[in-house]
Amino acid sequence: MSVTIADVRTRDLHDLLATSVPRQFVHKTVESEVLLTGWFPVAPDRFRVTARWPVGHAFYAQVNGHHDPLLIAESVRQTVPLLSHVAYDVPFGHRQTWSTFRYEIDPAALAVTGAAPAEVDMDIVCSDVVRRAGRLSSVRMAVDMRVDGRHLGRVETAFANLAPSVYPRLRGPYADIDEAVRRSLPLAPPMAPGRVARARFADVVVSPTNTALRMQLRVDHSHPVLFDHPVDHAPGMLLLEAARQATHAAAGPRPVIATAMDVAFTQYVEFDAPCWIHAEVAAADSIRVRAEQNGADAFTALVTTTPVPQAALPRIPAQRDRRVR
Structure with missing residues (x-):
């Protein structure tokens, strides 16, 4: 059964969401995929949202001693439906659609410092709040993020x-949905995981x-x-992951961290036509990525990279020379 805001009183809802966030409020089916742990209002259109990044996430795993930067995107993505429902009275059944997304972070703050899950704080300011017929139509969010008390960086996004x-x-x-999925193209063979910084x-x-x-x-x-x-349609997080993987492919064998992304979603990516991901080196430290479908750009991203510090790279033990002498 779906939870609706009408099912609980306002005070009970606030108490519930201050200690846990039910999956329905972040539009997730699996409880373990919920990153958010609580929220509370600070002032009109200002909020504090907390999250927890697991140590061994099945997909957004730690790599080279750093948290996956796309945990930033997924954490903010989950705040979009959460605040829509609890702060702006959006009923369940409405859909939130990204138009822009950008982040810029300090890679040092992504370094894993212990074996416990990372505690994340997000201070959020909402602006350009547009309502039509009394309902939320669109809003912009600016997010300052901290991880285990360290300032990580800033995220800005807009959605309808x-x-x-x-x-x-x-x-x-x-x-x-059923018809859209039925018309999906056959799944294309994957690129070698090592080229796109993936293990599987x-x-x-x-x-x-x-x-x-x-x-x-x-x-x-x-998946x-x-x-x-x-x-x-293709989810926004899938397109962000494609941009990240294309960036690793373009950066070559050197390990890098995607420390900034500036993204525009211009049209839906459908399942029934090929979507081509183009990557090009824009500068020494940035890759330009675009998703093209049916001759039009559906998504563009400028990804800034930072080399992984040598100290963070896993050491390969020296091998004994076993040649017969």
């Missing part, structure tokens, strides 16, 4: 809120082509994290 009466008109035939083929979201740094998006509906629940 779409009512159930609006979304089908916007999406047309693609609004039918199942977690690779791009497929190689005959053109260097031109990849095809892999849409694997069975337990990126497709936690059925959707009618």
Whole structure:
């Protein structure tokens, strides 16, 4: 059964969400995928939201002694429906759609400092709050993040809120989730995991082509994290992961951290046509990525990279020379 705000009194809801966040409020099916742990209002349109990053997440795992930077994106993504529902009275059944997303962080604050989960604090300021017919229509969020007390950086995002009466008109035939999934293209073979800083083929979201740094998006509906629940289009987190993996492919063998992303979502990515991921080196420390479908750009990202400090790289033990002398 879905939880609705009408099911609990306002005070009870505040007490509940101050200690835990039910999965329905962040639009997740699996409880273990909920990163947020609480929230409370600070002032009009100002909020504190807390999160916890697990030590051994199945997908957003620690690499080279650092937390996965896309935990930043997923944490903020979860605050979008949470604050929509609890702070701006958006009913369940409405959909929140990203238009822009950017972050810039200090990579040193991503360094793993212990064996316990990381405690995350997000101070959020909402602006440009637009309402139509008394309902939230769109809003911008600025987020200052700290991890285990260390300042991590800043995130800015903007999203629209779409009512159930609006979304089908916007999406047309693609609004039918079952039909959209049925028309999905066959899953393309994955790129070698090592090229995109992944350990498992199942977690690779791009497929190689005959053109260097031109990849095809892999849409694997069975992925337990990126497709936690059925959707009618490629999720935003899948596109961010494709941008991150394309960045690693373009950066070459040197280990890097995506320390900044500046992203624009311009149209939905559908399941029934190839989506091409293009990557190009924009500068010594940045990669430009775009997702193209049906001849139009659906998503663009400028990703800034920072080399992983040598001290953080795993040491490969020296091998004894076993040649016969």
